[in-house]
Amino acid sequence: MTIVLGFEGSANKIGVGIVQDGKVLSNPRRTYITPPGQGFLPGDTARHHRSCILDVLKEALEEANIQPKEIDCVAYTKGPGMGAPLLSVAIVARTVAQLWKKPLLGVNHCIGHIEMGRLITGALNPTVLYVSGGNTQVIAYSERRYRIFGETIDIAVGNCLDRFARVLKISNDPSPGYNIEQMAKKGKKFVELPYTVKGMDVSFSGILSYIEDVTHKMLSSGDCTPEDLCFSLQETLFAMLVEITERAMAHCGSQEVLIVGGVGCNIRLQEMMATMCKERSAKLFATDETFCIDNGAMIAQAGWEMFRSGQATALQDSWITQRYRTDEVEVTWRD
Amino acid sequence: MAAEDALQFQLHVPFPCARDAQIAHNSLSPDAEPRKGGVSKTLSVTDNVLHVHWRADEARILRVSVSSFLEHLSLVVQTMDRFGPALPDPS
Numbered sequence: 001m002t003i004v005l006g007f008e009g010s011a012n013k014i015g016v017g018i019v020q021d022g023k024v025l026s027n028p029r030r031t032y033i034t035p036p037g038q039g040f041l042p043g044d045t046a047r048h049h050r051s052c053i054l055d056v057l058k059e060a061l062e063e064a065n066i067q068p069k070e071i072d073c074v075a076y077t078k079g080p081g082m083g084a085p086l087l088s089v090a091i092v093a094r095t096v097a098q099l100w101k102k103p104l105l106g107v108n109h110c111i112g113h114i115e116m117g118r119l120i121t122g123a124l125n126p127t128v129l130y131v132s133g134g135n136t137q138v139i140a141y142s143e144r145r146y147r148i149f150g151e152t153i154d155i156a157v158g159n160c161l162d163r164f165a166r167v168l169k170i171s172n173d174p175s176p177g178y179n180i181e182q183m184a185k186k187g188k189k190f191v192e193l194p195y196t197v198k199g200m201d202v203s204f205s206g207i208l209s210y211i212e213d214v215t216h217k218m219l220s221s222g223d224c225t226p227e228d229l230c231f232s233l234q235e236t237l238f239a240m241l242v243e244i245t246e247r248a249m250a251h252c253g254s255q256e257v258l259i260v261g262g263v264g265c266n267i268r269l270q271e272m273m274a275t276m277c278k279e280r281s282a283k284l285f286a287t288d289e290t291f292c293i294d295n296g297a298m299i300a301q302a303g304w305e306m307f308r309s310g311q312a313t314a315l316q317d318s319w320i321t322q323r324y325r326t327d328e329v330e331v332t333w334r335d
Numbered sequence: 336m337a338a339e340d341a342l343q344f345q346l347h348v349p350f351p352c353a354r355d356a357q358i359a360h361n362s363l364s365p366d367a368e369p370r371k372g373g374v375s376k377t378l379s380v381t382d383n384v385l386h387v388h389w390r391a392d393e394a395r396i397l398r399v400s401v402s403s404f405l406e407h408l409s410l411v412v413q414t415m416d417r418f419g420p421a422l423p424d425p426s
Contacts, residue, residue, distance in 0.1 A: 050410050054417050069422060087366060091407050094362040095414040099421045319365045 003066065004073045004307060005096075006300025007053075009089030010081025010109050011134060012040040014049040016060040017297025018071075019304050022119060025064035027290070027297040028056050036169040039162065046084035053092050060296065068100040073312070075303025078106030079324035081134065086320040094318055103312040105303045109294075110135060110326040113260040114146060115305055116298035121285035127254040129245045129273070130326075132261035132294075133158035133177075136202065136241070137326060138248045144331045149248040150200030157237050158263045160204040164233055167215050168226050175293075180230045181266050187231020189224050195236060200247060202240045207233070238269045242276050249282060258285040265292040305333040342397050344389040348408065353383045354421055359411045360385055363404070374400045 001021060008015045015029035032048035034040050061068070076093035077086060090106075097104040114128050128139040128146070136152035155163075158177060165176030170183070194210050196203040211233060218224050245257060257277055259270065270286045277284040291298065309332040350356040357380055364378045373392035378385065387404065391397035 050406065053410075054413060058417070068418070088407070088410060090366075091362050091410055092414050094365070095358060095411050096418050098358040098361060099415065099419050101422055101424060315361045316365055319367070 002072050002304060002308060003070055004075055004300045004304040005060070005071050006107070006112075006296045006298065006303055007074075007076040007089050007093045008109070008112070008294050008296045008299045009049045009053070009085045010077045010079070011085065011294060012045050012048075013294040014053055014056055014089065015294060015296035016053070016056045017295055017300045018060055018064040018066055019297055019300035021304075024297045025066065026060045027295050028059040028063065029293075029295050030056055031174065033173045036171050037166050038172075039166065042082045042084040045082060046088045049085050050088045053089060057092070057096070068096070071100060071102055073105055073303060073307040074100070074102050075105040075107050075299050075307075077109045077112070077299055077320075078313075078318070079109065079321035081109055081322065083320065083322045086322070090318065090320045094315060098315075103307070104315060104318055105306055105311060106313040106318055107299045107302045107306065108324050108326065108329045109299075110137070110139075111146065111329055112298035112302040114139065114258075115302040116291050116295075117258045117260040117285065117287060119301050120287045120291050121258060123256050123258045123285040125254070126256035126258035126285060127245060127249045127252060128258045128260060129241060129264070130261045131157050131241060131259065131263035131269070133162055133263075135261060136204075138200070138244050139326060140248060140252045140254065141331070141334065144334070146326045146329070146331060148325070148327055149251065150202065150244040153198065153201050153203050154205040155208065157202075157204055157241065158261070160208045160237060161233070161263070163208055164211055164229075167212055168229070175262070177263060177266060180234065181268060183227045184230040184234045184268065186227040187225070187229075189228040189232075190235065191218070191224055191228055191232040193232055193236045195240060197240050197243055200244055202244060204237065207236065234266070234268055238266075238272050241269065242272050245273065246276050246280070249280065255280075255282045256285065257282060260287070260292060262293045265289040309333040341390045341392060342394060344391070344397055344401060346387040346401070346404075348385040348387070350383045350385065353380070355415060355419075356380045356383050356385045358415070358421070359408065362411050363407055368400060372396060376400060376404070
């Protein structure tokens with residue numbers, strides 16, 4: 001029996017989760033929500049995390065009904081992500097690991113998403129589409145690495161959606177992407193936008209500039225509604241993601257797709273991916289917002305796998321890093 | 336800038352016991368200051384006191400580093416208050 005505590009705070013969510021042998025015992029989370037039209041800045045986000053991380057930790061222990069002495073390992077996000085929030089969370093993880101005399105484990109955030117997705121859905125060896133506010137990658141496992149087959153060459157798909165939400169002053173509560181998704185359901189007219197797939201990679205910054213440029217013109221002239229723009233942006237971005245995922249599947253001969261990351265709980269993206277999977281007789285795996293969106297349990301779960309395979313992070317090596325690629329991690333827990 | 340021209344700043348933080356000072360030291364020392372940031376800090380512990388020593392090219396940069404350190408120190412102390420004292424060694 002192995003119990004791992006996981007801390008996540010690389011972006012605007014702060015979460016603490018406890019996982020015991022594939023079972024999530026608790027997974028509380030808080031989100032730093034900014035006013036419409038504004039993004040979250042590193043310093044403010046770190047301050048938010050510092051103000052509530054200890055309450056969230058207490059909640060996680062109480063809900064799981066676990067005493068600190070029962071924990072086997074303390075996992076935290078080493079990176080990638082925003083420096084200031086990562087650091088604040090790592091400092092608490094280091095402190096409790098020492099107070100409770102437990103080994104510490106620095107986890108790659110992307111690996112956390114993949115391992116949580118595999119645990120929840122039971123997907124064995126899927127092609128992974130990892131889509132969030134900070135990352136956009138198509139990943140497949142081979143020879144002890146999660147290899148990146150395709151990725152964004154500029155901004156993440158979630159960042160493109162978030163920044164478009166700021167143009168329209170859409171609420172950030174519960175998340176800008178969720179509110180765009182709801183508005184997109186009412187869209188009727190498709191506005192053609194640039195479509196930028198470059199081999200296995202995608203680019204979103206040009207699409208964002210284009211739509212930022214035309215939004216006010218088209219809305220004031222009555223050419224289309226905000227709902228039409230939300231719809232058109234989603235259809236364009238998601239079509240690009242489905243295209244590169246399909247190409248990676250063809251390359252690997254894979255019959256499974258797993259969608260992870262915050263954008264992964266978008267039902268329209270799941271529908272479009274399901275259509276592609278059906279045509280190829282492949283199977284789609286996705287999770288809801290509980291596990292798609294950043295959470296502590298995903299770090300605990302990846303930490304559990306790493307700890308069981310004999311890994312630990314010495315305190316002096318527990319520095320955080322804003323850049324940490326998925327394929328830098330040697331996967332010691334899979335064949 | 337020559338080393339003797341650098342701004343320097345000393346901080347001494349007493350803890351209730353040597354063990355706590357060592358925990359704070361270990362929690363706060365792994366992350367280096369940015370390499371080209373023009374500021375460096377060294378942490379050490381003697382008995383129950385955590386010592387921090389800064390060298391910086393500019394007061395502006397020193398202020399940012401010291402103020403961020405104090406925020407993190409306060410977070411460590413709050414964590415100890417709520418989740419300490421340290422558990423005995425596992426037998």
